[in-house]
Amino acid sequence: MFERVLIANRGEIACRVIRTCRRLGIRTIAVYSEADRDAQHVRQADEAWPIGGPRPADSYLRIDAILDAARKSGAQAIHPGYGFLSENTAFSRACKEAGIVFIGPDPESIEAMGSKAAAKHLMAKHAVPLVPGYDGDNQDNAFLAGQAHTIGYPLIIKPSAGGGGKGMQVVRSDAEFPEALATAQRVAQAAFGDASMLLERYIEQPRHIEFQVFGDRHGHVIHLGERECSAQRRYQKVLEETPSPFLTPERRKAMGEAAVAAARAVNYVGAGTVEFIVGPAGDFHFMEMNTRLQVEHPVTELTHGIDLVEWQLRVADGEPLPLTQEHVASAGHAIEVRLYAEDPEQNFLPGSGKLQALRLPAPSRHVRLDGGVVAGDTVTIFYDPMIAKLIVWDEDRPRALARLRQALAECEIEGPKSNIAFLERLARHPAVVEGRIDTGYLDRHLDEFVSGHAAPDERTLFAAATAALLADEAGVRADPADPHSPWASADAWRIGHPGKRIVALARGDGRFEVEAHGHAGRYRLRHGETGCEVDGARLDGDVLHARFDGEALRLPVRADARRVLLHDADDHRWRFERAAAYAWEAKDAAGGNQVVAPMPGRIVLVKARPGDAVEQGQELLVMEAMKMELALKAPRAGTIESVNATQGEFVEADTVLVRFAS
Incomplete structure (x- = not known):
């Protein structure tokens, strides 16, 4: 070794x-x-x-x-x-x-699969099923448009040298094709240095199922089962699991054999992944082969009881594979999600900054955490903003989903915004629970997974306020020499006054004030015209126990002087910032007179010019940051006064890029 x-x-x-x-x-x-x-x-x-x-x-x-x-x-x-x-x-x-x-594999194997077009030609020779399309050398725009018309719509434009969904465009008519092609070419040139495209018939509501393959230098190639990766947003995987809830034993066998045939076609050595598009009827088609370890490899490890990195090391050192195909066996169900520094409420805008706090569930035989940062580290602007991978395992899929929901509830990230609440909704959504999600489901139904600006109900506010009151009272410590001193009480008592506290909670641009009377777990609360009697309230670690108008609830919660993180009775995550109990003015939501860079990045396209009349929401610039393109749009209708950015320029966060005439 x-x-x-x-x-x-x-x-x-x-x-x-x-x-x-x-x-x-x-x-x-x-x-x-x-x-x-x-x-x-x-x-x-x-x-x-x-x-x-x-x-x-x-x-x-x-x-x-x-x-x-x-x-x-x-x-x-x-x-x-x-x-x-x-x-x-x-x-x-x-x-x-x-x-x-x-x-990893030999350079010849990487080269054979590095071009999607060349890989498709090779797969055709080895009877691996393919999607109809064009993958030739003629890259003239007019010729590609003709090929698209011949293939028929809908179709998908893919960068030939690409991966990870970058640059892919779905087109549904001849009229849409030229602009979609230009976008795909621009992204491909910037990301891969190659603007060559291939065209494929777009399979409606497909699943994305990949097979883990492994080869050694002794002529052995096996597969280690599949991973279902159909939960995607803009072609980026969000949730991965094994085994697939869709595959029958017959389909699994046929796809596994095709995956091994694909690997043998390039004399593959090491860990690789053969990815398939799977139609609603179960028909499957080769999509691409990733000649490396995949991000989602831990789900295969947990269900097969193996270490794929150890296999990589041993095979690279000349050892044979430790298993033959007939001895490959899996047990249970595993699911992986990725915790990202991003804001789902702002179109998943990547975030950066210091991790003030990072709380994750304790690792166990059911929960695995693969991360590269700890509390106090900084998520930089230069790389992918993933904070950690959360992987769960249990005996079957329903139990694994329950493990995932519990593990996500124990996660908290302070500093950059995160996608934890989004993942919690995903893990509870009927389409995921019932195993009927396809690769476009999230994009078609994104509003079902993102809370937007939904306001909390009264019961949620009262629970959050109760947790805040208990946390405040726990933070006040009596003097041992005078344990009954009124100065050691946090109940707002004063002479001639019944004692009223204002608990001010902020969420986004909203502010919620709850009036509170009482202390030590017994409170009379009021928000607007609605009141609530709280009794028996106490914090037991990260759990709030209380009776609200006689209804006893047990709610996961974390509260301190800065914030309240609460899961309500429906297991929805709510985060409130503690605000000062004095006059407050809401932010102006009517738009502004300028467009600023949301983070450091490079300007890749400038669509606005001084003097242009634009509509609210019109795209003015496109910038590239943290491995993705961001469209910067007009905050209101008006006339452009100045544009302070040029194509190719690198700009810092909060740089004013466009100004509007007053």
Whole structure:
């Protein structure tokens, strides 16, 4: 086995590889950018080497810098993780030429699957089912438009060199095709340096099911079952699980055999994933092959009782696979979701900043956490804003979903906004619970998963106010020398006055004031014209017990002087900020006179010019930040006074990009 392995990646996957290496007694070498000098993967590795600036192009994508660190550190092998250089043919070949083992497939295999068009040609030769489409070399726009018309609509435009859904466009008519093609080409050129496109018939309401394959250098190729990845938003996976609730044993067998055939077609060695589009009737079609470890690999590990990273290391060192196909067995059901620093209420705008607090459930045989940050770390603007992967396992799917809901309820992130509430709604939604979700369901029904500006009901407000009152009272400690002193009470008592407190709670742009009389768990509360008698209230750890007008409730809650986090009787998550009990003025929601950059990023398109008359919501600029494009729109109708940005320019957060005439 290798003695020294360099990990050419960062964050969660680097930490994940380090754990397995440490268990196997392998010394780990990390690499890091200027932005990651204090990152967890740097702290956890046995040693770490700097490789450049904060942007990926200046560090984690620099083959020369990574190989230089490998040579200087004496690394015998390099694990690429996923993303960055993990599917880069030139990197795999450069490692081979340098005499360093690339823990992954041979460069020829990566190259064969790196182009979607070439991969489809290869799959056709090996009888792997394909979707009708065009994947030729003629990339003339007019020719592509003609091919689209011949294939028929709806169809999907895909960057040939792409992955992760970047640049993909669904088109439903000849009229839509030119603009969609231009968008796909622009994104593909920026992301992959290649604007070549392929066209495929778009299967309505498809499922996305992938098979984990593994090959060794002794001619063995097996699959380790499937992962259902149909819960997606804009082609990005949101929830992954195994086994698929859709597949029958017959379908699973046929798809597994096709996946193995696809891997054999490129003499595959190591961990890979063959992805299929599956129609509502069960028909399946090859989509692509990922020649690397997948983000969602832990669900396969939990159901099969294996460590895929250990398999990668052993196979790269020349060992045969530890199992044959007939000995592959799975047990139970596993589900994975990803906790992101993003704001679902603002179109999932990625976030950045310091993690003031990060509370996650305790790991157990049912709950696994794969993360790359801890409380106090910073989510930077330069990389994917994933905070952690939460993976649960239980004996069957209903129990696994229950585990997931409980685990999510125990999560709390302070600092950047997060998608936890969105994931909780997802885990409870009937389409997910009943296993009938398709890849476009979330985009078609997003309002069912995002709360928007929904106001809390009175009972929720009273529960939050009760938790706040109890937290305030617990924060006041009596003097042991005078335990009955009135100055040690937090009940608002004063001479000649019954004692009234105002609990002010803020949520978004809304403010809610609850009048409170009483103390020590007995309160009379009022919000507007509605009152409530609270009795027997107490905080027991992170649980509120209380009777509201005689109805006893047990509610998960966390409360302090800054916020109240509450799950109501329907298990909906509510977060309130504690506000001062004095006059307050709501923010002006009528729009503004300027458009500012929501975060640091690069301007990729400027659509507005001084003097233009625009409508509210009209797209003015497109910027790229945190691996995604953001459309910046007009906050109101009006005339553009000035545009302070140019295409290709890098701008800081809060930079004024467009001003409106008064």
